[in-house]
Amino acid sequence: MNDRIVIHANLAPPKGLGEIGLSNYAPYLMNRIMGRYNGSLRDKMADLGLTTPKMRALAVLSVIDGPLIGELAVYAVVEQSTLSRALDQLDSDGLVRRMADADDSRAVRVFITDAGQQAFDTLWPTMAESYAQMFHGIDDDARRTFVGTLGKILGNIRKHDF
Numbered sequence: 001m002n003d004r005i006v007i008h009a010n011l012a013p014p015k016g017l018g019e020i021g022l023s024n025y026a027p028y029l030m031n032r033i034m035g036r037y038n039g040s041l042r043d044k045m046a047d048l049g050l051t052t053p054k055m056r057a058l059a060v061l062s063v064i065d066g067p068l069i070g071e072l073a074v075y076a077v078v079e080q081s082t083l084s085r086a087l088d089q090l091d092s093d094g095l096v097r098r099m100a101d102a103d104d105s106r107a108v109r110v111f112i113t114d115a116g117q118q119a120f121d122t123l124w125p126t127m128a129e130s131y132a133q134m135f136h137g138i139d140d141d142a143r144r145t146f147v148g149t150l151g152k153i154l155g156n157i158r159k160h161d162f
Contacts, residue, residue, distance in 0.1 A: 026153075033134065040130040041123070048119050049093065053078045053086040058120040059127075061096065061112035068101065069108050074160050095119055 022028045038052050056076035073080040090096040095116030101107035135143050
């Protein structure tokens with residue numbers, strides 16, 4: 001399947017990056033935001049023996065019970081090979097457990113353990129504080145609109161049904 005950009009008739013073709021400018025280029029801004037967000041968590045994650053891929057896996061597993069490894073990779077926004085290494089470490093640390101899927105023994109599902117949930121719960125206040133800081137001075141309606149817009153953007157570009 002070829003990835004291609006579809007420009008709808010009502011949208012003008014993109015200008016050059018120099019004309020748009022980095023401060024108006026949404027992918028650049030999103031990367032900067034995520035870089036700062038991840039950076040704000042780094043010390044607390046290190047205290048818990050976590051890396052960004054491990055933290056993302058635990059975060060997803062704290063709200064989605066037993067996804068397949070491929071699904072977890074999509075939700076955690078981590079390459080599957082990187083996620084596999086992170087899961088090996090999380091498993092050996094007792095923070096997750098892997099089980100063969102009941103319908104397909106070749107497929108593996110991942111579950112958070114009580115110790116993994118405890119580690120995530122320890123990190124969560126730092127995550128929540130960083131999240132709140134991102135929206136400092138932005139009212140609830142603007143935040144809801146922004147998050148809704150991000151959801152629509154994700155829907156426009158996603159490759160999976162989730």
